[in-house]
Amino acid sequence: MIEQISAIINMDGNGLYVWSCLFILFFIIGINFYLPNRKLKKIYKENKAKGQ
């Protein structure tokens, strides 16, 4: 089991290349998820403050 996991992580010595690509993908998509939500929250707070 541990050998299998380490083989997946190592990927024949190419693990660093493959995993860094996956990290870049999730990091950039994560930013794209965060930004519109932040914008909406900001307007929501402004709207709430105006209503009070």
Next chain:
Amino acid sequence: MNKIWNYIKNWFIEMGSPPLFFKWSSKILPWLLFISISVFIVGLLWGLFYSPTDYKQGDVYRIIYIHVPSAILGQSIFMFMAICGFITMVWRVKISGMLLKSAAPIGASFTLIALLTGSIWGKPTWGTWWVWDARLTSTLILFFIYAAIIGLHSSIDDKTKADRAISIVSLVGIAIIPIIKKSVDWWQTLHQPSTFSLTSAPSMTPDMYQPLLLCFLGFYLIFALLLTMNLRAEVVVREKNRSWVSKQFLDLER
């Protein structure tokens, strides 16, 4: 047939209205979130863990499941933006300008992912991070066009004028897409020929090709999700002083 056509036409007209779009997207968003993330994760898991190892490149070829869908999506988004730009210029549909503006950062992100992952893939296969090869350079130009569109829009205060300005840039900038596509045929490049062709059978085996197709679907669905989220934020930012925005927020609170 006529009924279906009328339904589609009415749906498009309704989606042109910001309040109706916001209401409709609130219903569709949870489903889209679930479906897109599921397909995206399954596609990546299949490609990264269950597809066979390439006899020539070994496991490093698995970057294809990230790099190729990102690169093609980056170009598809630009084509989508050019269509939105055309609609904005010809019919002056308010929401198409917002769509164009919302798609630009997503397109830039996927083009950046394609550039970075391509560079990482280049190191073990070509022995270098970067070469000024026709495919790489034209993709870098596409990224700069995206950056110019984002910068131009944020520098103009009048958002209607800003929409028209970026519509023109996207209509002119579309010329880069056939250049990227044909760069591997027109010039001698280090980059391999296109992975996908409509006229010939894939050069990969089905057990490598099928996860790639699922990754494509997952990436396109993620684009649909991010575009819906961005467009909702854009609609609310532009219409924040309208009564329907406060009403929508009140409804969300309940």
